[in-house]
Amino acid sequence: MRTSPSFDRRHFLAGTAAVVSGSVAGCLSRGTTRLSPTDVTEWPPEPLEGSLTFWTWHNYWADWAEASFKYRYDLESTSRNVYGVADEWYQKLGDGGHGIDVVHTTTRPIERALADDLLEPLPARIMPAWEEVTGRFDLDRYRRDSDIYALPQTRTLFPLQYNLNEFDEAPGSWGILWDDAYDGQIVMKDDAVVSCQIAALYTGQDPTNPVDFEDIKSALQQQRPLVHSYWSSRYDARRLFEAETVLIGPLTQAATCLCAEDKAPIRWTVPAEGTMSTHSAFVIPTGAPNPRTAVRFVDWGLRRKITTTETWSDDWDLHYASRLSTDVADRYEDIWSEIRGA
Incomplete structure (x- = not known):
């Protein structure tokens, strides 16, 4: 008999685009530019924009993460949306003007969004969580050329x-x-x-x-x-x-x-025939209005991971x-x- 691992809430504990003046590529009107996550070249990213909007599949994690991250980094405002199916956030990205900074989702919709050019590359290699992530996950499916577009938080199953x-x-x-x-x-x-x-x-x-x-x-x-x-x-x-x-x-x-x-x-x-496995990962949509805060949240979230994988057979x-x-x-x-x- 296979039994499932124990799990409780404690496992989770351990608009307008931001613009700057300058000569960065992607200039907008009036001589301003929109920052992207890869414009973060040093750690920590500063200054944070003061706001964050993220979408996730996990309501308990969402409640805790929103309050904890806002308090930890003294943000002016945060909001989160708990979605039932990936099409909810995917449709918003496709429509443009979505106002979403970070999406917490699984591999199949990430690959679809990447193919449709809806995601920003991440400054993954300067993020403190990078070493741990590369030691636990194969990132090839999230890579385009030399850029990384998603970072997994944990593995998950469809049992x-x-x-x-x-x-x-x-x-x-x-x-x-x-x-x-x-x-x-x-x-x-x-x-x-x-x-x-x-x-x-x-x-x-x-x-x-x-x-x-x-x-x-x-x-x-x-x-x-x-x-x-x-x-x-x-x-x-x-x-x-x-x-x-x-x-x-x-x-x-x-x-x-x-x-x-x-x-x-x-x-x-997990039946004898096996089951499907995927990653729960973070992505930053193209046009995220608060890219520095988004990068900070992704790194922070990667170190607040679900730990049930340790009991997998x-x-x-x-x-x-x-x-x-x-x-x-x-x-x-x-x-x-x-x-x-x-």
């Missing part, structure tokens, strides 16, 4: 969640999501990639490069009558688990930990959830459109 009142021990296989005994008590994510990758694992395939898409589609078609609902926001999924409306299904490791904070009878496990088969090839992504989207349209 199988189960209700402790129903299961005496952790289920050993993703196959439990196809078990008729749990008809109407199964939840799945309304996401082509996540759900198709689970079906790929269930059918014994590489979730990042499967060979039999028909087998994946057939598995999801067979499962569909058993599914209570397909969630788009992890907060909706949490509510279903907390109310014990559903008993089993995929949910992010972090969201499971939040459920545990709320005393829900839920744990996570070397026996787990983890597949990194990076951006898929166009062919695989398109095939997954086609399958999911058919499943959800049925």
Whole structure:
């Protein structure tokens, strides 16, 4: 039996663009320039702009981080937004004028944002947290030429969640999501990639490069009558688990930990077939209005990391959830459109 690590809140403890006069590239009207994070060439970055706006997936960390960082650096104002799905912040970046300084997110949307030129390079090598980050993470997926565009805070998983009142021990296989005994008590994510990758694992395939898409589609078609609902926001999924409306299904490791904070009878496990793994990382969007404060916050946040990775098992088969090839992504989207349209 695999058991999930203990987790509590203590693990988290351990507009207008800023402008300057000068000759820096990217001049705006009236002879002013917009600073970017890489204009920070010495540590610490000074002077801080006095304001910060950040978006994160973790509400407990957000509450603590906002208050702590504002107090530590005597900022005039801070604001944070806790999002349910990455499209919420991604859409704002694409629309421009977003007013966001830092986004705390995972690898797949970071790779998408990087491909769409929505992120600023970071002055990573002068940041105090740099040495620790490079010692723990492979940064190649966040690199373009010699520049680094994201710095990971921690690894995280997309494992199988189960209700402790129903299961005496952790289920050993993703196959439990196809078990008729749990008809109407199964939840799945309304996401082509996540759900198709689970079906790929269930059918014994590489979730990042499967060979039999028909087998994946057939598995999801067979499962569909058993599914209570397909969630788009992890907060909706949490509510279903907390109310014990559903008993089993995929949910992010972090969201499971939040459920545990709320005393829900839920744990996570890594089935024998493995699961998807990703990074929770910090990025600074292009046009961040407070770039020096953003750089300072990223370095500060990297040293307030989630520490549950220390209890992970070397026996787990983890597949990194990076951006898929166009062919695989398109095939997954086609399958999911058919499943959800049925």
